[in-house]
Amino acid sequence: MTAATVLETATSSSTGPIASPQPGELVWNEGNEGLILQASGDWTFDHIAQLERRRADLLAQAKRRSLGTIKLNADGVHQMDTAGAWLLNGLEQQLTTIGWTVDLTLNDRRYQKLLSEVKRVSFKAPVEPVPPNSLVRLLNSLGKATCDSMIQGARLLSFFGQTVAALVQSLLHPRRLRVTSLTHHLEQTCLNALPIVGLIAFLIGVVMAYQGADQLKRFGAEIFTVDLVAVSILREIGILLTAIVVAGRSGSAFTAEIGSMVVNQEVDALRTLGLDPIEVLVLPRMIALMIALPLLAFVADILGLVGGGLMAWFVLDITPGQFMTQLESAIVPATFWVGIIKAPVFAFLIALVGCYQGLLVSGSADSVGRHTTSSVVISIFLVIVFDALFSILFSALGV
Numbered sequence: 001m002t003a004a005t006v007l008e009t010a011t012s013s014s015t016g017p018i019a020s021p022q023p024g025e026l027v028w029n030e031g032n033e034g035l036i037l038q039a040s041g042d043w044t045f046d047h048i049a050q051l052e053r054r055r056a057d058l059l060a061q062a063k064r065r066s067l068g069t070i071k072l073n074a075d076g077v078h079q080m081d082t083a084g085a086w087l088l089n090g091l092e093q094q095l096t097t098i099g100w101t102v103d104l105t106l107n108d109r110r111y112q113k114l115l116s117e118v119k120r121v122s123f124k125a126p127v128e129p130v131p132p133n134s135l136v137r138l139l140n141s142l143g144k145a146t147c148d149s150m151i152q153g154a155r156l157l158s159f160f161g162q163t164v165a166a167l168v169q170s171l172l173h174p175r176r177l178r179v180t181s182l183t184h185h186l187e188q189t190c191l192n193a194l195p196i197v198g199l200i201a202f203l204i205g206v207v208m209a210y211q212g213a214d215q216l217k218r219f220g221a222e223i224f225t226v227d228l229v230a231v232s233i234l235r236e237i238g239i240l241l242t243a244i245v246v247a248g249r250s251g252s253a254f255t256a257e258i259g260s261m262v263v264n265q266e267v268d269a270l271r272t273l274g275l276d277p278i279e280v281l282v283l284p285r286m287i288a289l290m291i292a293l294p295l296l297a298f299v300a301d302i303l304g305l306v307g308g309g310l311m312a313w314f315v316l317d318i319t320p321g322q323f324m325t326q327l328e329s330a331i332v333p334a335t336f337w338v339g340i341i342k343a344p345v346f347a348f349l350i351a352l353v354g355c356y357q358g359l360l361v362s363g364s365a366d367s368v369g370r371h372t373t374s375s376v377v378i379s380i381f382l383v384i385v386f387d388a389l390f391s392i393l394f395s396a397l398g399v
Contacts, residue, residue: 022040022041022042022078022079023041023042023047023050024039024040024041024043024044024047024050024051024077024084025038025039025040025041025054026038026039026040026051026054026058026091027040028058035065035068035069035070035071036070036071037058037070037071037072038073038076039072039073039076039077039088040076040078041076041077041078042077042078042079042080042084043077043079043080043083043085043087043088044080044081044083045081045083045084047084048084051084051087052087055087055090055091058091059094059095059098062095062098062100063098067098067099067100068100068101069100069101069103070095070100070101070102070103071103071105072088072091072095072102072103072104072105073105074104074105074106075105075106075107075108077106077108077111080114081114085115085118086118088115089118089119092104155356156352156353156356159352159356159359160352162278163278163282163283163286163355166276166278166279166282166283167286167287169279170279170283176279177283177284177287178280178283181280181284182284182287182288184284185284185285185288186288186291186292188253188288189246189250189288189292189293190288190291190292190296193245193246193250193292193296194296196245196249197242197246197296197299197300198299198300200241200245200300201233201238201241201242201299201300201301201303201304201307202303202304202306202307203307204233204241204307205229205233205303205304205305205307205308205309206307206308206310208232208233208304208308209225209228209229209307209308209309209311209312209315210311210315212225212229213225213311213312213315213316216228222316222318223316223318223322223326225308225312225316226308226309226318226323226326226327226330227326227330229304229305229308229309230305230308230331230335231330231331233300233301233304233308234301234305234335234336234338234339235335235338235339236339236387236391238297238300238301238304238339239297239301239339239340239342239343240384241300242293242296242343243293243297243342243346243350243383243387244380244383246289246292246296246346246350247350247354247376247380247383248380250289250350250351250354251350251351251353251354251375251376251379252354252372252375252376253354254285254351254354254355254358255354255355255357255358255361255368255371255372255375256358256368256372257358258354258355258358258359258361259357259361259367259368259371259372260368261358262358262361262362262363263363263364263365263368267359277359278355281355281358282351282355285354285355286347286348286351286352286355289347289348289350289351290344290347292347293344293346293347293350294340294343294344294347296343297339297340297342297343298340301336301339305327309323334399338390338394338399341390342387342390345386345390346383346386346387349379349386353375353378353379354375354379357371357374357375357378358375
């Protein structure tokens with residue numbers, strides 16, 4: 001029922017003519033049961049100004065009285081339209097806001113419907129909260145990101161423990177190792193990655209030799225370009241670039257493959273068959289990558305030195321024989337092994353994060369994409385962090 005229909009019903013009577021106008025009134029009465037607020041007369045638009053003034057006076061008095069219960073008796077109202085219902089509803093709400101308990105009595109069904117309709121439409125729009133300032137938003141985002149990172153770190157640490165336990169169990173019982181799956185992933189992570197890893201390492205060697213020669217010419221020390229290229233590639237650049245390429249290539253592939261299996265409920269099927277997904281899916285990929293990355297790092301070292309030697313030959317007229325002689329005096333076996341030792345650790349981290357993110361996929365293609373991106377970012381971050389830790393350790397050991 002609309003407000004217009006209710007108004008028409010409330011201001012007319014089907015049983016007889018409309019009574020003569022009586023000014024609306026609102027007075028206090030002290031009763032045996034407490035304070036009574038009596039509404040009477042015509043609560044219509046014609047008398048709204050007088051009723052509004054009376055309501056303001058009564059509200060002022062109500063604020064000065066001791067709080068309690070007010071009986072608002074509106075049975076004496078002869079006529080009421082929308083304006084009167086709005087005023088009566090406002091009086092009830094304001095008294096409640098002050099602290100009074102209002103007991104409204106209105107037995108006329110026509111006015112009850114009208115008052116209910118007014119209450120329904122007389123709501124206050126919710127106040128939009130004041131947005132926090134930029135500093136608060138920044139601190140809030142920083143705190144949330146920190147808490148999320150700590151939670152993810154704890155979960156990744158738990159997954160690390162499960163993986164190590166499964167790896168030890170497989171080493172104690174070699175028959176449980178899936179050789180076919182291991183061979184397949186070794187081909188995917190090692191042989192298929194050789195072209196891109198070799199090309200990047202070769203070009204990096206060319207760039208380093210060119211840039212180093214350009215700077216060392218100023219001091220007449222062009223021959224030390226060989227030392228710069230050799231030490232940089234063997235200790236840091238070769239293994240670091242190889243790990244980053246593998247993280248972007250193989251780590252993301254691990255996440256996408258396992259995530260697709262989660263979406264297709266293949267991982268749930270493995271658990272139903274009593275198989276451990278870590279043993280079936282994670283370990284073959286992890287072991288394959290731990291074998292592949294040292295081999296890829298070795299190839300990257302060789303091709304990086306080849307690229308640096310060719311650039312030194314063309315730019316500095318350092319012949320291959322001179323390059324090899326200077327290379328022999330510039331490096332020691334420890335220089336080579338410092339880079340290679342990092343490879344299994346980086347491979348373990350990349351495989352751990354890639355498989356962990358794959359198992360976190362929640363069942364949609366969008367989730368696969370998000371976790372694949374997270375896998376690459378987290379893997380590269382951990383590789384760089386552990387590379388820095390290795391550098392500090394080797395520096396402390398004097399290597």
